[in-house]
Amino acid sequence: MHSELSVSLWRGGEDGRYETYSVPQRENQTVLDVVTFVQRHVDPTLSYRFACRVGVCGSCAMTVNGKPRWTCRTHVAKVAHGGRLEIGPLENLPVIKDLATDMRVFFEKWQEAKGVFAPTKTRHDAIAQIRPDTPARIAADAAIECINCGICYSACDTVRWNDDYFGPAALTRAWTLVNDERDGGNTARLQAIAGSGGCHACHSHQSCQQLCPQSLNPTAAIAGLKRRTVAAYLNGEITA
Amino acid sequence: MNVRLYIWQRATAAIMAPLVLVHIALIFYATRQGLSAADVLSRTRGSIAWAAFYGIFVAAVSIHAAIGVRNVLHEWTPLTERRAGFCAIAFGLLLAALGARAVAAVVLP
Numbered sequence: 001m002h003s004e005l006s007v008s009l010w011r012g013g014e015d016g017r018y019e020t021y022s023v024p025q026r027e028n029q030t031v032l033d034v035v036t037f038v039q040r041h042v043d044p045t046l047s048y049r050f051a052c053r054v055g056v057c058g059s060c061a062m063t064v065n066g067k068p069r070w071t072c073r074t075h076v077a078k079v080a081h082g083g084r085l086e087i088g089p090l091e092n093l094p095v096i097k098d099l100a101t102d103m104r105v106f107f108e109k110w111q112e113a114k115g116v117f118a119p120t121k122t123r124h125d126a127i128a129q130i131r132p133d134t135p136a137r138i139a140a141d142a143a144i145e146c147i148n149c150g151i152c153y154s155a156c157d158t159v160r161w162n163d164d165y166f167g168p169a170a171l172t173r174a175w176t177l178v179n180d181e182r183d184g185g186n187t188a189r190l191q192a193i194a195g196s197g198g199c200h201a202c203h204s205h206q207s208c209q210q211l212c213p214q215s216l217n218p219t220a221a222i223a224g225l226k227r228r229t230v231a232a233y234l235n236g237e238i239t240a
Numbered sequence: 241m242n243v244r245l246y247i248w249q250r251a252t253a254a255i256m257a258p259l260v261l262v263h264i265a266l267i268f269y270a271t272r273q274g275l276s277a278a279d280v281l282s283r284t285r286g287s288i289a290w291a292a293f294y295g296i297f298v299a300a301v302s303i304h305a306a307i308g309v310r311n312v313l314h315e316w317t318p319l320t321e322r323r324a325g326f327c328a329i330a331f332g333l334l335l336a337a338l339g340a341r342a343v344a345a346v347v348l349p
Contacts, residue, residue, distance in 0.1 A: 161315035194243035196321060201241055226246065233243045240244030 005080060007034055009046065010088040014095050018086065025083065031071035032060050035087060035099065048099035055213065058147030061154070062099050063088040068154040070147075070213040090154040106150050106167070113166045114192045115173035118185025128182045140179040142221040143172040145214045152208035152218055164197035168208035168218030171199050175221035178228055190229050191238040199225035245307050252304035259297045284346045291347040298339030306332030 005025045008018040023037050032050055039046040050060035055073040062071050065079050065086050076085065093101035110116075121128065130137050152168035153159055159167045166174075174193055177183050193199050199222045208218040232238045241249070270280060284290045310328030313319050319327065 158315075164321075196242050198242070200243055200246040229243045230247055233247065238243070240242050 004083070005034060005076065006084045007038065008084075008086040009035070009038060009099065010095075011046075011098055012095075013097055016095070016098070018088070025076065029076045031062070031064050031069065031074045031076060031079065031085065031087065034076060034085060035062070035071065046099070047097040056147065058149030061090055061149040061151050063091055063154065068151040068211055070149055070151065073213065090150055092154050092156065092159045093150065101150075103150055106153050106169070107148075109166045109197075110170045110173060112192060112197070113170040113174045114185055114189035115170055115177065116185075117177060117180070118183050118188075120182060120184035130181055136179045136181060139224065140176050142179075142216065142218075142224075143169075143176040146172060146216060147214060149213065151211055151213060155207040155211045157205050157207065158201055158203055162197070162201055165201045166193065166197050168202075168222065171202070171225055172216065172218040172221040175225050178225065187232075187237055190225075190232045193225055194229040194233060194238055194240065199229060202226075241307070241311055245310075249304055249307040252300040252307075255296065255300045256304060259293065259300070262293070263297070281346060286349040287347055291343060294343045294347070295340075298336060298343055302332045302336040302339060305335055 003025060005023045006020060007023045008020045010016055011019045021038050021042055023034050023042075026033075032053065035046070035048050036050075039048065048060070048062070050072060051057040052059070053072045055070055058070070060071045061068055063069075064071065064074060065081070065084075068090055069079070071087075079085070087099065089095045089099050089101045093103060093106060096102050132138075146169060148169065150169070152172075156165075156168055158165050171193060174189055177189060178186055202219070202222045204219055204223070206219045209216070209220075212218065229238065233240060269275075306328040309331050310324050313324035313327055314321050317324070
């Protein structure tokens with residue numbers, strides 16, 4: 001094991017650059033530990049984002065040696081080849097400063113894709129009985145474990161090429177709601193995701209599936225949306 | 241790409257798949273049998289079946305390729321979606337014209 005890690009961190013905004021720091025290498029060290037070491041012991045002006053440190057909140061995603069990763073659950077030993085780490089902000093999002101990105105557009109696209117539950121009942125109605133073994137209920141699991149970390153959005157080639165594209169996370173959320181029997185917003189939702197920024201822009205490169213830290217499969221969810229929007233269009237439920 | 245273009249592109253792909261297989265089989269047959277250009281033209285000229293086969297082929301290719309080019313232009317160039325659409329329509333019409341000319345050359349008596 002190397003006693004010191006050579007760590008390049010992105011410093012500055014969009015026009016910033018990588019600066020290299022020396023960080024002691026330790027057993028069971030995560031990438032977030034490395035970034036925190038620099039902020040606590042080398043340069044307190046380093047900006048980055050984290051909260052829970054245990055893979056629940058989805059705040060700490062960064063680009064590590066070229067791939068987006070959740071840094072709190074990424075062990076240095078698995079990604080630092082030759083004792084070197086290059087850590088940058090998530091791609092496909094505006095850089096605020098250093099390792100912190102502006103994630104507004106990521107969440108705005110969730111709204112555009114109608115990723116909001118549209119209730120059909122009130123608190124005075126009985127609780128809906130949903131059998132756990134129905135195909136729709138199983139399909140609705142697609143995004144339930146999503147932690148909104150933005151890794152799939154950062155990894156997606158289509159997001160890089162097409163500013164209008166909603167991205168894997170928003171579409172996977174939409175697929176969960178499309179399969180939620182309690183939801184009443186499907187016509188508007190399918191209409192929104194049948195447009196040019198919706199599911200049909202996906203090229204099925206599957207980077208989202210490969211890099212999702214929760215092992216979700218947005219590509220499969222988007223394929224489901226393609227089938228559902230085609231059926232809705234042919235039935236006259238939505239327009240192009 | 242919206243749902244309407246997606247359906248057109250997938251539908252034309254489904255049409256082209258068997259036509260491409262027949263077309264390739266035809267090339268193998270013509271070359272292995274040693275057919276001359278005159279032999280081929282004697283079979284295709286005046287044939288409504290071959291005119292329909294390649295006419296549908298050209299129409300499907302023109303639509304399919306134009307939609308693909310529209311996506312490439314929109315994603316890889318600064319063109320807006322609307323301008324990429326105009327370029328793609330022009331490209332599709334060019335393919336259709338060139339294809340129709342080629343079909344006419346082999347099926348018209």
